[in-house]
Amino acid sequence: MSGITLSSAVRDNLLSLQNTAKLTADTQSKLSTGLKVRSAVDNPTSFFTSQSLNARAGDLNALLDNTGLAVQTLQAADEGLSALTNLVQQARATATQALNTQISATTAQTANLGASAAATANVVSAGVGVAANNTITVTTTGGNGTTFSVTTSAAAGRDFNEFASAINGGTGISASFADGVLSISGDGGRTVTISGTAATALGIAGTFTNGTNRDQFATDFNNLRTQIDQLAGDASFNGVNLLDGDNLTVTFNETGTSTLEISGVTYDSAGLGISAQDGSTFATDSGVQSALTSLNGALTSLRSQASTFGNNLAVVENRQDFTNNLINTLESGAAGLTLADTNEEGANLLALQTRQQLGSISLSLANQADQAVLRLF
Known part of the structure; x- marks a missing residue:
């Protein structure tokens, strides 16, 4: 090619066509990949900023899984508290029936x-x-x-x-x-x-x-107490039981500086202050009244703890929503730096195709001037 001499007009048109072809290839690449910045060569600042934003979004996405598990753990504890409340209320009804049953020799x-x-x-x-x-x-x-x-x-x-x-x-x-x-x-x-x-x-x-006598009431009471123990032991999720003394730490950011510490409780019958009863304790009204006092205290504790876990759940769910929105913001920001505008690139491609056609015609016209010399022969 270096040995071929082209006229100035032909060479100018050839260079224009080459540039147009290069721009067309670049535009077609943007349309096919959807990216205007495909590597650091295209735009170092946008490329590395986008990488950083996507990396943080990925870290937060990983934390979202743990946050979701924390929500389920709190819900399991809340369901356990509701079931325990029902059992304690049943025990209170049993003790009330015993109190209303007069003993006769x-x-x-x-x-x-x-x-x-x-x-x-x-x-x-x-x-x-x-x-x-x-x-x-x-x-x-x-x-x-x-x-x-x-x-x-x-x-x-x-x-x-x-x-x-x-x-x-x-x-x-x-x-x-x-x-x-x-x-x-x-x-x-x-x-x-x-x-x-x-x-x-x-x-x-x-x-x-x-x-x-009140023996059957005492037996029923103790059976309910056993059920309270078993239910408190079964209220676990993913190996964490907030009703059996386990604690839970929920991490909200990728550096671990934003957390929520959730303290568990031990809410078996002993933890709720519900003692076993027998015929001797239920044989007197004062003994039954003492059991009722313990049951009322247990209900107060259960309701108070339900409120605490409810507040914790609200915090975790709020942070879960916030993290989801933040991830969306980070990914949108990263996309804004690297994604191509397909409408714009489509218009560019159409313009380049038109320019290429015009360039070919222009090159042909420039060639005709060189070919005029042939008419001399």
């Missing part, structure tokens, strides 16, 4: 032992078939159940009042003698079993269940 009574069995009459010689040194054993069941035995004395021993007084020495057992009738009661309203030769002779051997 289980009582065994002899038939009227007659005039010969007056209060001052000797039990052995009262003509009712009770021999000396015979025993009567009284057993009560339940939380304060006990077994207590009394032995009749020799012929000159206890009268009926004294015999009843001796039986009264048993815990939770009461006895009285009035109008020729001996009565033995289990104070807690539970089952009473009376045995022994003296009991048989007096006609009161057997098992008696005619009282009213």
